[in-house]
Amino acid sequence: ITPAAIIKKLTGLVAATFTPLTAEGEINLSVIGPYIDYLIEKQNVKSVFINGTTGEGCSLTVDERKQLAAAWCQHGKDKLEQVIVHVGCMSIKDSQELAQHAASIGADGIAVISPSYFKPVNADALRLFIKEVSTFAPDLPMYYYHIPSMTGVAFDAADVLNGIEQVIPSFQGVKYTGTDLRDLGQCVCYSQSHNWSVLFGVDEQLLGALVLGVHGAVGSTYNYLGCIVNKMLVAFDNGNHMQTRALFHHYLCSAGFDVSVNKQVMSEVSGLAMGPPRLPLLPCPVSKAQAIALKIKDFSQGH
């Protein structure tokens, strides 16, 4: 049996998880077990994308990232459908080490962003980078994480995907955090023929991406608004446009914030202690997060 035949396709809502920190700024692994239960029981979200943008992965040390990945896999076993570990780093050596580690702890997949200090000059160079990471976890599905707003690497994701199956046998899709719907549509089109997943990552524009046929979504807001977005996905699948739009407009009233705000909102809504973000991010004023959390509680009750 080839690995491709046993790969579980990644679909639906995936929470891009926060990294719980103590008040002193150390990773707080004790929150991860309750965090998983909260996502499953309260938000109906069954897969996670860890150590990404929302998880402040690039602000963590390699050792911290390993400890977090191990805790997510251990606590998520037999509970979560998929744990995808983001392994993007500035140094390819660090990414390779994290990829190998993810394979050793039983993660379901890995993803990488492009390095952003020294940037790849073209899509070929980026493909080569992704390939050299994937060879350290050849049996794990590999996803390219396209996020030009953060990396400044803005070549079309469709150009990165084009032909990538010839260099990376484990390639399985793209997490698309961009607003170019033409490029996104081309990624969906190309992915259909390979049975890859296209996961959308601009939460506030998800409805537009659904129309183009994305297979799922990875985002920060699904940590605390997954429940309502899940209802929207059902309405969309049932072809109920009015209800889909109404739910999405409701959702939009409390979404569209940065990591610091989202992290504090998550603490307020879930009651789990996510702690502060790590510098250079600054904590969000609690009163601001409480006001957003209040709106969320209001309309969660209405639906």
Ligand SMILES: CC(=O)N[C@H](C=O)[C@@H](O)[C@H](O)[C@H](O)CO
């Ligand atoms: C730049 C960024 O962090 N994007 C996230 C996913 O990739 C999103 O989930 C956003 O956090 C979300 O759309 C809220 O603005």
Ligand SMILES: CC(=O)C(=O)O
């Ligand atoms: C999707 C997102 O927010 C992340 O990479 O964490």
